[in-house]
Amino acid sequence: MLEARLVATAPAPLDPVRADPPVVTGSLLIQRGDTELAAADLAGRWPPRQFPAPWPRLFGTVAVSPAGDLAVFAGVHALRAVDAGGGLRWELRHGCWSAAACDLAHVSFAEYAGDTGHVYAGRGSVAFSPDGRRLWAHVRSGAHDEQWLVVDPADGTVLARAATGTAGSASAPVPHPDPAFMGLTVDEEPPSLWGHVDGGELRVRRFDAGVLLAATPSGAHLLATDAGQGTLTLHRAADGLPVGRLRADAAVPALPGEDQVCWDVEAAAPWDDAAVAGTEDFTGPVRHWLVALPAMTVRGRIDYPFPVAGPARPATPGRWWTLAPDGAAVHVWTLDRGPDV
Template sequence: MSTDPIHADAVHHTARLVATVPLPLGSARADAVQLLPWSGRLLLVQHGDEELAVAEIGGAGAQFRFPAPWPRRFGGATVSPGGDVAVFSGVHSVQAVDRTGEVLWELPHGCWATATCAWTRAPLASYRDDPRHQNPDQGSAAFSVDGKTVWVHVRQYAEGRRPYEEWLVLDAADGEVLCRAETMTVGAGSVHFPHPDPACMGLSIAQGDDDAPVLWGRRDGRALAVARAEGEILQSVSPSGRHFLCTDPGQWALYLHDAADGEQLRRVDARAVLPPVPGDDMARWDYEGAYPYEDGAVVSTEEYAEVPRHWLVDPRSMSVRGRIAYPVPVAGSPRSAGPGMWCTVAGQDAAVHLWRLADEAGEVGEAGEEIRS
């Protein structure tokens, strides 16, 4: 297929709507939705100021909530594959809680606020209204796919040295640190990307400039080996886990990496293959994307637009196969929803649409049973 900019925009691939799922907390009082595609289970997660809401998509359709130890502006949260434990990554510590809000374990760490403080395990009342702790930087956390470990990005302080950041792998049962590595970053925020192999994890760290790195970690017992890609932002991991897809802070190109060693295999420049929309000097890849098929990633340009353009890209050749055509309006960028599917936000951020490619007979059919909601 031609990768000429004119031809790429002319070929369309139809998306089939699988399900529309209302957001449990809406959009006004909660962060953007997360989709956690654990093996055999898809969880929709929303973090509000007072609770973390979780809805199982398909299966029994269970819904449950975790009391939040602090408002969402003070950190992020994630949920275990079993849905029985939530981990909150906060300004001063990482906490694991059950559905009643009981703290199962807590890992204190250095303060993420811009003003250095010595507080650890600080009660919320001691910093909630403190001007120095408003709009803090943030780390993040994620469970491995088997639920046995939790990977966390934290800030640390030690006497005689500047603040530094670490990537820790914790025992999910008790929070024990199993292995660690310094990230050599000054992060403003981060996102974890679980891998089909529970010993592996991706971490994308925002630093507010063009040297934002992607870290690819592999745990071997008490050792954590980390491969690094400078100046890139991780979008998604392939269903097999063999590859991962990135863009860059300038949104110039897509990059395909080998997950075994982090090596960049190939790239595609947006300017070379996509026409710009009227008024723009060039097309630019968005920061989020999905990798639902080994031979097909769904990525976008102009996520800010009323009608963003979503594209089907073949990672094997990094060629644009054409544009995604939707039967209903979508907003923003596509996001991962597990093998064979991706998701988009519905109008007014009130629901999430789940999609498959209508013309993918083999691989889509093998991705799992049809989801009912």
């Protein structure tokens, strides 16, 4: 086995009983509660802080700027930007994510807080570019079609937009080292979207990948899996061309009593020549594997010094993170890689 080396452990800033599990985005630790969002910089560049939440956590997603000075909440009816002092920076209203096809321009959360169609509405997503100068947002228009926006986070100005051609209930962005690019998975179904903003134009390429997982540190490749999670695929970022595949059932042994092996729907690509991908093992311990890129071969199973939970997820280059089994902390890891690792 390959021995994972612990880089850092960070406790969850909010009580896991009343908040979502903490997550790491780059070097940021964020955790969403119903009334607040807690954020901390694992690199120690700024002190921990909290942002007041405009609506409970069931009603959308959120992103925090790399500098920690702005949180953008993506809700059922609007994007709302809140600064580090708790003040409203800007709001950008959009069509409703409710499956009930709500056509009302709700001004406040109180107007739809108890409506079942809104409680169980779909959701878009938001993500900052690595330099913090762009915000990418997946929203619905007033006509209920879905759009991808590139927004100036300073004032909420829409810099570019494009139709996604999707009809989803959830989405997940995949950042790229180049701030002009972003990936987007909608409902874990193909096609995945790859966006490139150039001036006021957003060009979107579609390629046949169910779930985008991560970009390599150089940005040259994208790791993905299919909707059935049977195959890992490495794509060239420049044109989306698949350059390597790895079937789970051919590379990883099934657990006793199990008849198939599936990849997790999250993974990390900490190095240009290696990824850390897990298999969905509901009845046994977490199993994470080091996958050589672009050869797409398993180099070995990763061993942790204590129990961890869930998939391997991207952190900063050379590192990935996992969740503690009780959800009360995150652990950041690396490998001391020799010539054969």
